[in-house]
Amino acid sequence: MGTLRRAGWFGLGLGLAYAAGRALRRETKEEPMQVRAAVTVVEDTGTAYALWRDVTSFPRFMAHVESVEEREDGTTRWRVASPTGTVEWDAETVEDVPGERIAWRSLPGGDVETSGTVRFSPAPGGRGTEIRLELRYDAPAGSVGTLLAKLMGREPTQQAKDDLRRFKQILETGEIARSDAVPGGIDASRTLRQRPARPLEEAVR
Amino acid sequence: MRAVCWTGRNSVEVENVPDPQILNDRDAIVRVTSTAICGSDLHLYDGYVPTMKKGDILGHEFMGEVVEVGRGVSNLSAGDRVVVPFPIACGNCNACRAEWWSLCENSNPNAGLAEKLWGHSPCGIFGYSHLTGGYAGGQAEYVRVPFADVGPLKLENGIPDEQALFLSDILPTGYMGAELCDITQGDVVAVWGAGPVGQFAIASAFMLGAERVIAIDRFAERLRMAAEVSGAETLNYEEEDVPEALKELTGGRGPDAAIDAVGMEAHHASLPLHAYDRVKQAMRLESDRAHALREAIMSVKNGGIVSVVGVYGGLVDKFPMGAVVNRSLTIKAGQCHVHRYLRPLLERIENGEIDPSFVVTHRMALDDAPEGYELFKRKQDDCVKVVLSP
Numbered sequence: 001m002g003t004l005r006r007a008g009w010f011g012l013g014l015g016l017a018y019a020a021g022r023a024l025r026r027e028t029k030e031e032p033m034q035v036r037a038a039v040t041v042v043e044d045t046g047t048a049y050a051l052w053r054d055v056t057s058f059p060r061f062m063a064h065v066e067s068v069e070e071r072e073d074g075t076t077r078w079r080v081a082s083p084t085g086t087v088e089w090d091a092e093t094v095e096d097v098p099g100e101r102i103a104w105r106s107l108p109g110g111d112v113e114t115s116g117t118v119r120f121s122p123a124p125g126g127r128g129t130e131i132r133l134e135l136r137y138d139a140p141a142g143s144v145g146t147l148l149a150k151l152m153g154r155e156p157t158q159q160a161k162d163d164l165r166r167f168k169q170i171l172e173t174g175e176i177a178r179s180d181a182v183p184g185g186i187d188a189s190r191t192l193r194q195r196p197a198r199p200l201e202e203a204v205r
Numbered sequence: 206m207r208a209v210c211w212t213g214r215n216s217v218e219v220e221n222v223p224d225p226q227i228l229n230d231r232d233a234i235v236r237v238t239s240t241a242i243c244g245s246d247l248h249l250y251d252g253y254v255p256t257m258k259k260g261d262i263l264g265h266e267f268m269g270e271v272v273e274v275g276r277g278v279s280n281l282s283a284g285d286r287v288v289v290p291f292p293i294a295c296g297n298c299n300a301c302r303a304e305w306w307s308l309c310e311n312s313n314p315n316a317g318l319a320e321k322l323w324g325h326s327p328c329g330i331f332g333y334s335h336l337t338g339g340y341a342g343g344q345a346e347y348v349r350v351p352f353a354d355v356g357p358l359k360l361e362n363g364i365p366d367e368q369a370l371f372l373s374d375i376l377p378t379g380y381m382g383a384e385l386c387d388i389t390q391g392d393v394v395a396v397w398g399a400g401p402v403g404q405f406a407i408a409s410a411f412m413l414g415a416e417r418v419i420a421i422d423r424f425a426e427r428l429r430m431a432a433e434v435s436g437a438e439t440l441n442y443e444e445e446d447v448p449e450a451l452k453e454l455t456g457g458r459g460p461d462a463a464i465d466a467v468g469m470e471a472h473h474a475s476l477p478l479h480a481y482d483r484v485k486q487a488m489r490l491e492s493d494r495a496h497a498l499r500e501a502i503m504s505v506k507n508g509g510i511v512s513v514v515g516v517y518g519g520l521v522d523k524f525p526m527g528a529v530v531n532r533s534l535t536i537k538a539g540q541c542h543v544h545r546y547l548r549p550l551l552e553r554i555e556n557g558e559i560d561p562s563f564v565v566t567h568r569m570a571l572d573d574a575p576e577g578y579e580l581f582k583r584k585q586d587d588c589v590k591v592v593l594s595p
Contacts, residue, residue: 181339
């Protein structure tokens with residue numbers, strides 16, 4: 001199971017790659033891009049950590065992730081939807097402290113260079129668990145930054161926050177909050193092109 | 206099904222739309238038997254709430270019969286009669302556990318949008334713009350109710366629709382407005398706005414022990430209702446200088462507590478002052494006209510409480526913060542945490558302590574909703590509250 005811990009966390013902040021893409025277009029020598037997001041959940045650190053460690057749950061709360069596969073060598077393979085096809089990369093876990101912290105980074109040769117950390121700490125006064133996510137993007141290879149920009153929309157920080165919100169919804173309520181305007185649940189990239197608040201024509205399930 | 210849809214500023218139409226469906230395990234579908242037009246629907250109708258989309262189904266005051274439940278709803282079954290609170294709340298998060306139901310942390314799928322305007326997001330609300338989630342509302346034949354295992358109150362004693370319907374919003378909202386005043390023996394409470402929420406705030410202030418309640422409005426039929434039904438004293442702000450009149454009525458002290466049951470589209474008897482806010486609002490330099498709130502702050506006694514249950518959407522201008530600080534005032538506010546009040550208020554209705562149906566002046570078919578909105582907006586035909594039957 002240890003291999004499952006590897007790299008999964010990485011997809012959460014995928015959206016933030018957009019910023020790296022922008023940096024690439026702006027300058028030849030890119031500064032790394034860093035993004036932070038945080039959320040509090042009622043569950044204890046162990047429960048929150050356990051859901052995060054299960055990479056099969058990622059497509060449920062990471063808006064653009066299609067699948068995560070574990071490989072025999074312990075790395076994970078990520079498939080992410082984009083308007084021009086699927087983007088893929090590999091990642092590995094560099095630190096895994098149960099109930100406290102997971103850190104990861106992408107492997108050389110992928111479409112994206114990134115690293116990140118998610119930390120779980122008890123909220124004061126028995127208020128549950130504070131989850132803090134930090135993501136760092138270095139210059140992406142080739143034109144993938146542009147591709148990711150198309151994929152992720154314009155608000156990488158918002159995307160990371162929304163992924164955390166969905167994570168919280170699953171953990172606390174067991175489901176993703178869906179409305180008629182946002183039947184797929186929170187998605188910052190769709191904020192400005194929502195359908196009206198009226199029932200869908202087609203059957204959903 | 207038929208549903209009341211927002212089609213632009215000052216325009217609603219009753220349209221044929223698809224029936225709602227279960228989207229999550231904790232959903233239920235309710236066949237609506239009664240629904241009402243709320244004063245806050247008028248803020249949407251008038252175009253003062255951002256993020257409305259043409260075709261949005263309106264309505265957050267509704268009740269009816271459960272026709273379908275998701276797999277996660279074990280406390281309700283088809284055929285149950287329910288009244289549904291307007292805030293959508295999960296029951297699991299820290300806010301819900303602390304009974305801050307309208308601050309549910311999980312029910313607004315557009316939380317990111319709400320954060321940009323308000324700093325943090327409140328709960329999702331039925332039929333109340335995309336800022337609060339883009340949920341289809343209950344002015345329709347059917348409605349999808351998320352977290353149906355938490356919100357709907359089952360009605361088992363054959364209470365008529367008109368007595369139960371207002372548990373969905375305005376009765377608890379008025380009650381919370383009075384509760385926020387921390388009323389003690391001998392207190393005098395002034396209520397700005399004698400619309401339906403104001404009427405229930407007045408009645409609740411008496412239920413909670415106020416010695417005197419003073420209702421402030423400009424419509425004679427509302428003031429008459431407050432006086433006749435609840436025994437309030439009345440002030441017509443078009444005829445009297447309200448702060449001076451309140452001083453006179455309270456021996457110079459000012460009321461112990463002031464309730465703002467007006468909100469963002471207040472009127473002012475002084476034309477130039479009204480025009481100032483009206484123009485700034487029209488130019489989007491301020492989003493809300495806060496005459497009533499300003500007057501409540503200026504009128505309440507030293508150390509008094511100002512309870513705000515009227516709806517504000519964004520920014521107000523010329524806010525008398527100096528009065529708040531130098532006179533040690535307390536401002537309390539909130540969208541009603543309806544779930545808290547459902548059972549206690551149902552008991553009060555069943556005990557005969559209050560019959561909320563007294564506010565109803567107009568009963569119409571759902572198809573007549575456009576006329577109902579106009580009547581209510583223009584206060585024509587002494588309109589105080591419109592109930593629609595699908």
